[in-house]
Amino acid sequence: MLTLVLAMVWHRRGQAVTLALLSLLAVASAVAAPAYLIAADRAVAAGQVATASTGELTLTVRGVQDATAGGGTDDFANLGGTLIALPGFRYFYSAETPTVGLEKTDRYPTRLVFRQDVCAHVTIVAGRCLFGESDVLLGERTADRLGLAPGDEITLAAASPDGSAGVPRFVPAGKPKALVVAGTYRAVQPGGTYWGRHGYFVGGADVGSGEPVFTTSMTMPATDRVRTEMAIDGVAAPGVLDVHRIDGLRAELRRLDQAAAELDDTLQIDTDIPELLDRIDEGRAASRLLVPVLAVPLVLLACFSIHLTVGYGADGRQSELAVVALRGARWWSRWWLAAGESLVAVLAGALAGCLAGQVLINAVAAVRFPGVGQAADWSSLRYAPIAALIALLAAVAAQRRQLTRPVAALLRRIPAPGAGRVPFGEAVLLVLAVLTGVQLVLSDGSLTGIGLFAPALILLTLALLLSRALLPVLGRFAAGALRRGRLGPALAGLQVTRRPGASRLFALLVAAAAVAGYAACAIDTGARGRDTQARLGSGAARVLTVQPVSARQLLAAVRGADPDGRWAMAVTQLSSGTDVPVAGLAVDSRALAAVATWPLDAESPATVAQRLRPVEAEPTVIEGPELAVDVTSDSDRLQLSVSVSSPDGEATVDLGRLRAGRATYRQQPLVCRHGCRINGLQVGGSGATQVKARMTIHSLGDRWLAGKSGELTTGPDGVTLAVTVAPSYGEVARLRPAGVPDPLPIAYAGAAPEAIKGLADDTLRVDPVAALPAVPQLGRRAYLVDLGYTGLLTSGTRRAQAAQVWLNPAAPPDVVDRLTAQGLTVVDDTGTAAVRERLDRQGPALSLGFYLLAAGLATLLGVGALVLTVAVDRGRRTEDLVAMRIQGLRRGPAGQATFWTYPVLVTAAVLVGMLVGVAGWRLTGWALPLAGVNPPDLPLPGQPRWGVLLWWTGAVLLPYLVAAVAGGRDLRRRVG
Incomplete structure (x- = not known):
């Protein structure tokens, strides 16, 4: 009996080799996912170490x-x-x-x-x-x-x-x-x-x-x-x-x-090693979510392809099986003759596929993850026996109908009546797809439990439903062509739609293209998301973090290095200080359009900059080295201090206790030896009781604003401040330079804050002048203000929360030296390129490499199934068409029926499959963690570009067309 089975394999060795290769691809696909995860784990750790601080x-x-x-x-x-x-x-x-x-x-x-x-x-x-x-x-x-x-x-x-x-x-x-x-x-x-x-x-x-x-x-x-x-x-x-x-x-x-x-x-x-280890674990966790999302449909597709192709081959041997049944062979002989030929080919391919899957991943890891520091890992081979067993079970299950059908059914060459009803398995698949989809939504996109299988089941269910819906349409089209006398298209359509297993073949091709389409959506969306994070998340092409300085010092230093604002912009981070803090950025608005990376669909940065700084505000400046303040006071219990700054630093100069009457108070602070600016004045009291007094400042101009503890009036002799302070409570009255609009103009993303605390001595009212989809570097819940205004609002020497200098590509090579000469100390140098490199080495980006591999394997599975189908159909279609030629069928219609059948079939399947992939992505892609580890709240793209999908469609369709055209030409040559 074994000799007979081997003779059958040799007689149809082309089909056997094709089935073995298909089995190899199927088992290799099952082994590839765990092998890739192991390689990705190493790559995630190596990538995070390579980009670690x-x-x-x-x-x-x-x-x-x-x-x-x-x-x-x-x-x-x-x-x-x-x-x-x-x-x-x-x-x-x-x-x-x-x-x-x-x-x-x-x-x-x-x-x-x-x-x-x-x-x-x-x-x-x-x-x-x-x-x-x-x-x-x-x-x-x-x-x-x-x-x-x-x-x-x-x-x-x-x-x-x-x-x-x-x-x-x-x-x-x-x-x-x-x-x-x-x-x-x-x-x-x-x-x-x-x-x-x-x-x-x-x-x-x-x-x-x-x-x-x-x-x-x-x-x-x-x-x-x-x-x-x-x-x-x-x-x-x-x-x-x-x-x-x-x-x-x-x-x-x-x-x-x-x-x-x-x-x-x-x-x-x-x-910070624990932070690095946590980041590695988060990247590995993302990989363990992303890889199974496409590994599951790939494995199911592999099983489906074996089941389909073995069943299709068994359909082609129905006449042989009918003869065996007529001869009264016992059930085990009948079973062995029916299944042995396929099992031998599947087993040979499965054994080779176990090794091929691991070798494939080793090769991919060597190219995709070079220098990870470890030899190829073979531990995933423990899944190989399971994959081989599943392949054999799929092969056996595909031939169950041929083993149980009566002789009359085996002799039929068209589907029996009622063969189009929905099988129980497809109904179960539909129910599971609905359940997993609901679970995914209810868990808010958590890819845990059965929700992890939602993308796979939805893709396969849509592929099966559309194949069942479209093939009857193709059959009606063929029937209409026959009535109109167009024999070529009619014969091509009828040969496909009336062939047993045609719907399953179309479903397989659609599912294979759907896997590739889903992979295309994920890869393009992920790449665009990383680009958005790198560009908009950085804020500029290059970002220098400097040691903490005040906003005034930072602004003066950057303008000193780049007087025209062509390539550098001073930036500090702010906070609203409310119960629900909203982060903010203070930027030198005159350089905003030239330097910042701006969000899409936002007003131009030049327009926003003009709204943020509608008027100029200039501080009070003294030439130095002496600070002299001419004051008239009606009390001897007031104390006066002045906040000053210069490129040499900042200081609060205590002028001491004021005398009753008019006097000039002098100091020579070191920061004013080359001149300085006055940022604010502070008036306090002495003694144990409340102080109510008036003082007039004659020498510092009239461009001042008073805080809540003082009342300011302007006269010909200067500015007069009426203060009421309680020394025992540390109350003070403050003056800050005037000229800053009240309320303060802000651009905002999300909900605009009603007021800002912590930026000035008192709470600031704000005027939302521009709505943005996102604030660069901070995201969709943040605001933007002018740094020149914020420098005038603070009367003390408070240092900025995070001082940065943003640069565009036009920045000179010696920019760090220029900033150092202006008194800034650069402690970190990053930017778009560095962030993109870091994102490309994280788990989500590395995991998407498997999606590209899965798309290739799915396409090869579909092409292999198509080749085997063409080989099985070739003999019977040749007999039919030769008989029609003898009956008078012209050469032209016969050529159309032979040449265009499979190209039309695969074109329709690939187009429908890509649409299924896009539909599956829209239903489940939002749950995939593509944005990297701890992503900022940015408007990341959620859908792929149509141009990219068209390119992918052409790339997937090409190998199908090559196989289909080759099969059609061979069939036309045989028919003559």
């Missing part, structure tokens, strides 16, 4: 030795032993103390730093590296600026902060120490993980040159120090943050926290 790759333990407080970190060395027990990290010890004596200014100290292995991470420009006690390395720019060279001596002394002069300054607080310049250095990768979170190379007007003085471990004990910051930095080695180590690393970090608390509760552990 220094803080997410390092662990820093800090301790302080303060000589004035008599404290120290006695257990600091013991903690080093605990850190060594944390495997996979390389540790570096460091110590740092502030000193004076090197720089001519006293506004900031010089950082004297010991750091282990520093010579291996700097380039020695001149001289030699560190060797003995008292050796130091100077930065090359610092040495050039101060005229120092190797061999020169410098003297440093411990520094202590002193704020008695109105601005922070540092004074000597220890014995001077003579040091020798061993050499000058240039940092190698100043942003690298070796340097940890210490910000050694951050420079600026308030922090210094950004080039610390490095010394040896022997120098520190020999130096008289007031305060020493000690640290142990652990840098994660390659492989430490691999996906298989995440849980173990979390446990080890928890043990480290406990050890630090037991040793010394003053020790501080700084690391």
Whole structure:
């Protein structure tokens, strides 16, 4: 019997090979999903590590030795032993103390730093590296600026902060120490993980040159120090943050926290590694939701394709099976002769498909996820036996009718009456599709439980329903063509619609195209969403975050670097301060149109900028260096202070207690030595009782507004302020520069706030002048104001919540140096490209690679089923058409019937399938987590572009047409 089955396989070896290849694709599709998930997990972890910040790759333990407080970190060395027990990290010890004596200014100290292995991470420009006690390395720019060279001596002394002069300054607080310049250095990768979170190379007007003085471990004990910051930095080695180590690393970090608390509760552990691990887990979770969404329909399609093609082949052998039944063969012989040929081919293909699926994913991972650091993973092969068994069961189930039908039914060449009724399985599929869809909606898009199967079941159900609806239409079209005498189209249509299993073939082709269409929708929507997040979520092509400064300082510095506002814009983040905070942005509106990435469907940025700043408002400016205020007071219980700022900094200058009568009060604050602007005045009282008084300011102009504790009038002698303050409650009256519109113009997205707190000394009323779909960087619930106005609204020296400089592509290469020269210190550099790279390495983007693979596999399954169908039909159609040719059928209609049957069929199926994919996407695509990890609230696209769908339709249709045309030409050649 086995010999007979093998002979049958050899006789129809073309069909057997095709069925084996189809089985291979089906089983490979089932194995591909878990294999891809394993590869994607590794890629998610590797991508997050590659785009992680220094803080997410390092662990820093800090301790302080303060000589004035008599404290120290006695257990600091013991903690080093605990850190060594944390495997996979390389540790570096460091110590740092502030000193004076090197720089001519006293506004900031010089950082004297010991750091282990520093010579291996700097380039020695001149001289030699560190060797003995008292050796130091100077930065090359610092040495050039101060005229120092190797061999020169410098003297440093411990520094202590002193704020008695109105601005922070540092004074000597220890014995001077003579040091020798061993050499000058240039940092190698100043942003690298070796340097940890210490910000050694951050420079600026308030922090210094950004080039610390490095010394040896022997120098520190020999130096008289007031305060020493000690640290142990652990840098994660390659492989430490691999996906298989995440849980173990979390446990080890928890043990480290406990050890630090037991040793010394003053020790501080700084690391963002847990945030990185959480982000990796979130990306993996997104992958485990996205991949099954299309893996499920792909596996069902694979089973359907085996079931269909085996059944179609069995239909083609019905006459043989009828002869076997007529000869009285026993049931097991009949079963083996009916199923053996298909089972042999399916089993061979299934065994090869188990391996092929894993090899395919290994190849895809090597191209799609290069350098993830691990060899190919074969663990997904544990699913191979299950996939092979399912393939065999599908093959057996496809032939059940041929095994149970009577001889008369086996001899029929057209469907029996009633064959068009809806099978029980399709009815069950329809009910499941409805249930899973309802579950998806009720769970608000949660892809858990049966809701995870909603996209698959909806796609397959729509494909089956449309195939059942459209084939009768095609049959009526063929019948109408026959009545009109158009024999070619009539024969082509009747050959398809009257063939047993035609509806299932059409449904399979529609379902395969639907999977590809769904994949197209997801891939294009996801790519556009990442582009929107990168562009609108960043706010500009490049975003520089600077150390905190006031809004006035930021605006002046950016305008100093870019006077015309062609490539730079100052930006700060704000908050409404209400019970439901609404984030806000303060921007330099004159540069808004040139720099900001603007949302689609919004008014032009130039129009919005004009509405945000309808009038100019200028501050009061003094030339310096002296601040003089001419005041007449009717009380000697008032106290006056003035808030001033300049490129050199900001300060609140206390002019002291006012005398009754007229007097001029003078101060020379350091920030005003080159001139400064007056940002506000504050009037308080002294004593235990309430103070009611009037004062007239003669020398600062008349462009002022008063807060709620004062009443302001303007006269020829200046501005007169009537105040009522209670010193015991700390009440004060404030004056701020006039010129800012009241209410304040804002552009908003979402619901406009009624008022803004925290931006000025008092609550501000707002005037919504423009509605936006989203505010760049903040999203759909935010507002936008002019930074020039906000700088005038605040009378103190409050620093901005988040100070940034947005740049467009026209920014010069030395933009950081220009901003540094204006007193800003850049601490982060990101933008559209960096955000897009980070999004492309997250779980959602990586998971969509499987969608492309699934579309290709689904198309190959459909093409394979088509090829096998053509091969099975070829013999019987040739017999029919040859007989018709003998009866007088002309060559033209016969050629039309042979050549156009399958191209028309696959074209209709692909077009309908793509529409099914789009419909399935509209019903379920909204639930897919395509936006990345913790996405901002932005108007992300929810639908694909029609142009992209047309391109995908052509790409999917092409292989079908090639197979259909080849089959039609072969059939026409046989008919003649």
